[in-house]
Structures are given as C-alpha cells and as structure tokens.
Amino acid sequence: MTDPAPLLVVEDLHVSVGDREILRGVDLVISEGETHVLLGPNGGGKTTLLNTIVGLPGYRVTQGRILFKGVDLAGLDIDERARMGIGVAFQRPPAVRGIKLRQLIEVAADGRFDEAMLADLVGELSLENMIDRDVNMGFSGGEMKRSEMAQLLAQAPDLTLFDEPESGVDLDNIAVVGAAMTRLLKAERAGMSKRSGLIVTHTGHILEYVNADIGHVLYGGRLACRGNPRDLIDEISRHGYDKCVECAICQR
Amino acid sequence: MPEMTRFDVQARIAEIRALAEAARDKKAAYGPDLDLSRFNPAADAQSVESLESLEKQVKEVALGVGIDTKEENRSGTYFQVDRSPIYERVTEMYGGKLEIMSTAQALQLYPELMYEKYYWRAVAPDKDKYTAQVALQPTEGYFIRVLPGQKIEKPIQACLFVSENNISQNVHNVIIMEEGSEATVITGCTIHPKVREGLHAGISEFYVGKGAKLTFTMIHNWAEDFDVRPRTGIVVEEDGTYVNNYVLLKPVKSIQSFPVARLVGARSRAVFNSIVYGLADSYIDIGSESVLEGPGSRSEAVARTVTKDRSIVYSRGRLVGRTNDCKAHLDCRGMVQSEQSTQWAIPDLASEGAPGAELSHEAAISPIAAEEIYYLMSRGVPKDEAVSMITRGFLDLEIPGLPPALKRQIDKALEETAKESM
Ligand SMILES: Nc1ncnc2c1ncn2[C@@H]1O[C@H](COP(=O)(O)OP(=O)(O)O)[C@@H](O)[C@H]1O
Ligand SMILES: [Mg+2]
Numbered sequence: 001m002t003d004p005a006p007l008l009v010v011e012d013l014h015v016s017v018g019d020r021e022i023l024r025g026v027d028l029v030i031s032e033g034e035t036h037v038l039l040g041p042n043g044g045g046k047t048t049l050l051n052t053i054v055g056l057p058g059y060r061v062t063q064g065r066i067l068f069k070g071v072d073l074a075g076l077d078i079d080e081r082a083r084m085g086i087g088v089a090f091q092r093p094p095a096v097r098g099i100k101l102r103q104l105i106e107v108a109a110d111g112r113f114d115e116a117m118l119a120d121l122v123g124e125l126s127l128e129n130m131i132d133r134d135v136n137m138g139f140s141g142g143e144m145k146r147s148e149m150a151q152l153l154a155q156a157p158d159l160t161l162f163d164e165p166e167s168g169v170d171l172d173n174i175a176v177v178g179a180a181m182t183r184l185l186k187a188e189r190a191g192m193s194k195r196s197g198l199i200v201t202h203t204g205h206i207l208e209y210v211n212a213d214i215g216h217v218l219y220g221g222r223l224a225c226r227g228n229p230r231d232l233i234d235e236i237s238r239h240g241y242d243k244c245v246e247c248a249i250c251q252r
Numbered sequence: 253m254p255e256m257t258r259f260d261v262q263a264r265i266a267e268i269r270a271l272a273e274a275a276r277d278k279k280a281a282y283g284p285d286l287d288l289s290r291f292n293p294a295a296d297a298q299s300v301e302s303l304e305s306l307e308k309q310v311k312e313v314a315l316g317v318g319i320d321t322k323e324e325n326r327s328g329t330y331f332q333v334d335r336s337p338i339y340e341r342v343t344e345m346y347g348g349k350l351e352i353m354s355t356a357q358a359l360q361l362y363p364e365l366m367y368e369k370y371y372w373r374a375v376a377p378d379k380d381k382y383t384a385q386v387a388l389q390p391t392e393g394y395f396i397r398v399l400p401g402q403k404i405e406k407p408i409q410a411c412l413f414v415s416e417n418n419i420s421q422n423v424h425n426v427i428i429m430e431e432g433s434e435a436t437v438i439t440g441c442t443i444h445p446k447v448r449e450g451l452h453a454g455i456s457e458f459y460v461g462k463g464a465k466l467t468f469t470m471i472h473n474w475a476e477d478f479d480v481r482p483r484t485g486i487v488v489e490e491d492g493t494y495v496n497n498y499v500l501l502k503p504v505k506s507i508q509s510f511p512v513a514r515l516v517g518a519r520s521r522a523v524f525n526s527i528v529y530g531l532a533d534s535y536i537d538i539g540s541e542s543v544l545e546g547p548g549s550r551s552e553a554v555a556r557t558v559t560k561d562r563s564i565v566y567s568r569g570r571l572v573g574r575t576n577d578c579k580a581h582l583d584c585r586g587m588v589q590s591e592q593s594t595q596w597a598i599p600d601l602a603s604e605g606a607p608g609a610e611l612s613h614e615a616a617i618s619p620i621a622a623e624e625i626y627y628l629m630s631r632g633v634p635k636d637e638a639v640s641m642i643t644r645g646f647l648d649l650e651i652p653g654l655p656p657a658l659k660r661q662i663d664k665a666l667e668e669t670a671k672e673s674m
C-alpha cells in the first residue's frame with residue numbers, strides 16, 4: 001500500500017488576531033483517512049487554528065501557508081473552502097432567527113440529500129424537536145452539537161474540524177455526538193480513501209467515543225508535541241502542559 | 253340586517269361633506285405632505301364576466317399581491333380597476349352567508365344603517381386631507397359583510413388596481429363581521445406595470461362584532477413614484493378578534509399608514525403583523541395603534557423592517573390602555589442594510605386612567621450579524637445568498653392563520669426581492 005496522500009498541509013503558519021500574534025509557526029500534515037487530535041491549554045490558539053483553516057475574517061496569516069488538496073487556501077472565501085471539502089463543527093454556533101435547522105441541513109447537503117436520508121438523520125440524532133426550529137435558538141448544549149453533526153453529515157466534508165465537541169454536553173449526548181463523528185470520519189467514499197478529521201479537545205473525553213490516530217499539543221503558538229493521543233492526555237493530566245512539552249513520549 | 257329606526261341620512265351626508273370641506277388642506281400627522289391637485293380623477297373601467305378574461309399582465313401582477321384570478325380556494329372576489337368595480341362574486345357554496353359589493357351599492361341598499369353605524373364611523377372624514385379627498389371624491393371601494401355565525405373557511409379576496417398613470421384612486425372599504433362570524437380577507441393593492449406615478453388613498457372601516465374574528469391580510473405592490481395613504485379604523489366588540497397582516501416588499505415613493513384598532517368589547521383582541529422591505533428611495537411610515545377599552549382586552553403588534561438603498565422607514569406602534577385589566581405588547585425590530593438608509597423605531601405607550609394596564613415594548617435596530625453570514629458560508633453557501641437567506645428569515649414572521657398559498661406567495665416575493673436587491 002502506498003502512503004495516503006496529504007489532505008491538509010499547514011506550513012510555518014503565523015496568525016495574528018488584531019495586533020497579537022497567536023500562532024507562531026504551526027506545522028501540521030493530515031493525510032487522507034487520518035483523524036488528529038489537538039490538545040492544549042485554554043487560550044493557546046486551538047480555535048484560532050481551526051478558524052484560520054475555515055477562513056473566518058479577523059485571523060490574519062502573516063507568514064506560512066495552508067494547502068488543502070494541494071491548493072493554497074490564501075484568498076479563498078469561507079464558502080469556497082467549504083465547497084472544496086472543509087467542514088467545521090463550531091464550539092458555539094450562532095443562533096439565526098428565521099432559519100430552520102432543516103433549511104441549513106438542506107443547503108449543507110447541496111442537493112445530495114433526499115427525504116429518506118433526512119428522516120434517517122432526524123432519527124439518528126433525535127432532531128424531532130429541533131428540525132423545524134430556528135437554528136440554535138434556545139438550543140441546549142447537547143442540541144447544539146447534535147445540530148452541528150446533522151449539518152456536517154449532510155455536507156459530508158473530506159476534512160472535518162471539530163471545536164471542543166464535548167463541551168457543554170451531558171454523557172448521553174456525548175455518546176450520540178461521538179457516534180455521529182465516527183460515522184462522519186469513517187464513512188467510505190466510493191473509490192476514494194476515508195475522510196479526515198481534526199478534533200480540538202480540552203478534556204479528551206470525546207476520545208472515549210471516537211478513535212483518533214495522532215495527537216498534538218498546541219503550546220506557545222506552536223505544535224510543541226506529537227504522539228499517541230491517549231498517552232498525551234495521560235501525560236498532561238499527570239504533569240500538566242508545561243512538563244508535557246518536554247516529556248519522553250513526544251515523538252518530535 | 254334588523255329593521256332600523258329612522259336616521260336622517262341627508263343630514264349626515266351634509267355633515268360628512270362639511271367636515272371634509274374644512275379638512276381639504278389639513279396635513280397628515282405623519283409622512284410627507286402631498287399636493288393632491290397634481291393627480292387626475294380616476295377613470296371608468298369596463299366590467300368583466302370573469303377574472304380569467306383580464307389581460308395577462310393584470311392577472312400576473314394581481315397574483316403578486318395574493319389575488320387568484322382563477323378564484324380557486326376563494327369564497328368570493330371583489331375587483332376594482334381605477335374607479336370602477338369590474339367584478340364582484342360570491343362563490344355558490346357561500347351564497348347567503350356573505351355579501352360582497354361596492355360600497356356605493358351598499359349605501360344604496362342599507363342607507364340608514366350604513367350612515368348611522370358604519371360609514372365614516374371608525375375613520376373621521378376630517379382626519380386629514382386624504383380622508384377629505386375620499387369623502388369628497390369617492391371612487392368606490394368594497395363592502396363585505398359576513399352574516400351572523402357564518403364561518404367562511406376560504407379567503408375572500410379584494411383587489412384594488414390602478415391601471416392609468418397619475419390618477420388618484422380614492423377607495424372606501426367597509427367590512428362588517430356580524431356576531432360570531434369568521435373570515436379571512438386578502439386585499440391586494442397594485443398597479444399596471446405601465447403606471448409610474450399616482451395616488452391610492454384608501455379608507456378602511458372594519459367592524460368586528462361579538463365573538464367574531466377577522467383576519468385581514470394586505471399586500472401592497474406599487475411603483476417607485478407612487479404615493480399611498482391608507483386610513484384604517486377598526487372596532488372590535490366583546491370576545492372579537494382582529495388580526496392584521498401587512499406586507500410591503502417593493503419600492504414605493506411614499507406610504508404612510510397608521511391603522512387604529514379600538515378594542516371596545518370585553519376580552520377583545522387585536523394583532524398586527526407587519527413585514528416591510530425598504531428599497532430604492534422609498535419613504536415608508538407605518539405603524540398601528542391599539543386602544544384598549546374593554547376589560548380583559550389584549551393586543552400585540554409585531555413589525556419587521558429592513559432598509560436598503562436610500563430608503564427611509566418609520567416603524568411606529570402605539571398602545572393606549574384605558575381599562576385596568578388590559579395587556580399589550582409591541583415588538584419592532586429593524587435591520588439596516590445600507591449606509592444611505594434610515595430607520596426609526598418609535599414605540600409609544602400610554603395608560604390613561606388605568607393603573608392596572610400592562611403595556612410593554614421591545615424595539616431594536618441592528619445590523620445583519622456577520623457571524624451568522626459566516627456560519628452559513630461555512631456550510632458552502634455563497635455570501636450574497638447567505639445575506640438573502642438571513643434577511644428572509646428575519647422578515648419571516650410565521651404569521652398564524654395565513655392561508656398556505658398566500659404564505660408561499662409571500663415567501664416567493666421575499667425571495668425575489670432579496671435576490672433583486674443584491
Ligand atoms: N476574535 C478574537 N478577538 C480577540 N482575541 C481573540 C479572538 N480569537 C482569539 N483571541 C485570543 O487569541 C488567543 C487564543 O484563543 P483561542 O484560539 O480561542 O484559544 P483556545 O481555543 O486554544 O482556547 C486568546 O488569548 C484569545 O483571547
Ligand atoms: Mg477554543
């Protein structure tokens with residue numbers, strides 16, 4: 001078997017928000033079929049990295065580049081990146097008055113979805129009480145994540161970025177969200193290799209429900225450490241991030 | 253209608269005329285003042301046997317304001333072109349339950365009753381120069397009466413159509429909902445595509461009897477040089493309900509409208525829903541007033557306004573509590589989408605000798621949230637489509653009781669307007 005092709009390549013990425021430099025040379029390669037985990041202290045820049053890949057305004061790339069499927073993303077709008085195959089589950093998505101979850105699922109599917117698939121999705125994620133409500137308006141933490149998963153399953157991106165998928169979610173919901181993530185990441189694509197993912201987690205809980213291949217620690221604006229995700233989490237929970245960065249299990 | 257005691261019709265006609273004469277030059281409280289002498293009197297139009305025989309263009313624009321010329325799913329129709337009622341019909345299954353005719357015909361048929369109780373009783377002829385104009389040079393308008401206890405499931409439709417350039421259409425409409433009756437009336441006001449300028453002055457007087465319910469939906473579709481001055485008064489009796497839906501999604505030169513509902517009966521209710529899209533150089537001054545007089549009366553007014561281009565929109569709402577047990581709420585939200593446009597949200601509450609009155613409001617003007625646009629874009633929606641979806645969502649009031657076909661038409665119009673204005 002040949003090595004899987006790289007899907008996302010982040011090279012020496014420097015990102016500023018306002019006049020503060022948050023990312024200071026991030027290097028990351030995610031290949032087709034791989035799921036990576038991004039750990040790191042609060043305020044370390046995990047969300048900044050995700051939002052920069054997504055293309056949200058306000059995240060200024062001052063150095064380095066991001067390649068997706070070999071294409072430099074610089075200058076591409078959020079929607080263009082989405083249509084190239086990048087999807088994101090936001091940590092706290094905004095409520096949109098007058099737009100129903102159903103509508104968002106439909107636009108995300110972009111015609112690839114029929115009534116039967118929608119019905120399956122509603123059943124799988126228990127969306128019965130949400131599907132015809134304004135999206136995220138008064139949704140609980142768990143409902144919000146289930147809604148994000150539904151939109152992503154409809155969108156079927158090649159690379160999905162998950163920003164703290166377990167935050168604000170009770171145990172029952174984590175299991176449902178985790179199952180949806182697994183389906184999203186492990187789905188077979190006809191004639192192609194599997195999908196890829198990048199999961200930001202602060203606690204690591206979600207890894208009890210989703211398999212991940214490689215873990216990274218974002219620290220000091222860089223990916224300071226790389227290894228088996230579970231080993232990294234054990235190490236961090238025992239010694240904290242400061243020590244983790246220098247520890248033995250790190251393969252960097 | 254019951255036998256009436258003699259009422260001096262001639263004296264009342266003279267009184268209306270005198271009041272109107274005195275108000276000929278009286279400026280309206282709101283909106284730009286118009287020189288009425290620049291409009292020509294409305295001309296006669298030919299009656300038609302069937303709405304299907306109308307010119308194709310006329311049918312299309314009528315459809316755009318909710319008028320179904322096939323009359324499918326309608327219980328009755330009134331169609332007026334310029335000064336002439338050209339078509340009136342009650343479908344067979346509603347015969348004997350519902351009357352539809354021109355107001356002039358109703359005045360001939362029920363002179364005493366009309367002049368004593370309904371004609372110029374909810375709107376004063378000397379309110380301003382526009383009411384005076386309609387009183388002095390009336391050009392018909394519709395009369396709809398729903399008989400006691402009759403529930404008219406299918407909507408009644410009325411179209412007020414202007415086909416000639418630069419005329420003044422001065423209609424006077426009366427709706428009487430007798431005790432325990434229910435109906436939905438769709439009024440579409442529009443013009444022939446060739447018409448550029450003109451005036452529509454419309455008096456509407458609605459009487460909702462004991463336990464009756466009227467859902468009145470008005471869709472306006474005018475032109476960039478057209479002026480509009482509706483004057484509407486509603487009286488709601490015991491346990492009666494009045495629901496007013498107003499939709500304006502196309503440019504207009506100026507429109508100023510401020511319907512007033514008097515909730516005189518115990519437990520009477522009024523609901524006002526407005527959807528307004530300010531485009532081009534439109535000057536739009538809309539609002540509503542509910543006067544809560546009956547114990548247990550309730551009112552709610554919801555307005556959604558969007559301004560683009562160089563439009564100016566005033567969104568007013570007034571609640572006047574005159575009884576201890578009354579409750580009313582205003583909710584006006586505006587979204588400003590251009591640097592050259594202006595919006596005013598003007599809520600206005602008063603308690604007059606009613607310490608128990610509970611009146612409240614929420615008013616907000618805000619931009620379209622960038623975060624929401626990005627959210628939709630992250631699902632692959634291009635930016636302009638995201639803006640249009642969010643705008644449509646903001647204006648989508650989910651008006652209860654709206655016939656599904658009308659709802660689809662409004663959605664379609666919203667979509668078209670959002671697309672065109674991009
Ligand atoms: N939109 C923003 N405006 C201002 N500061 C921001 C913004 N986004 C992130 N930051 C700052 O950048 C730093 C990294 O934040 P973030 O990427 O959210 O970290 P994490 O997701 O790892 O907790 C923090 O100091 C945060 O305050
Ligand atoms: Mg974060």
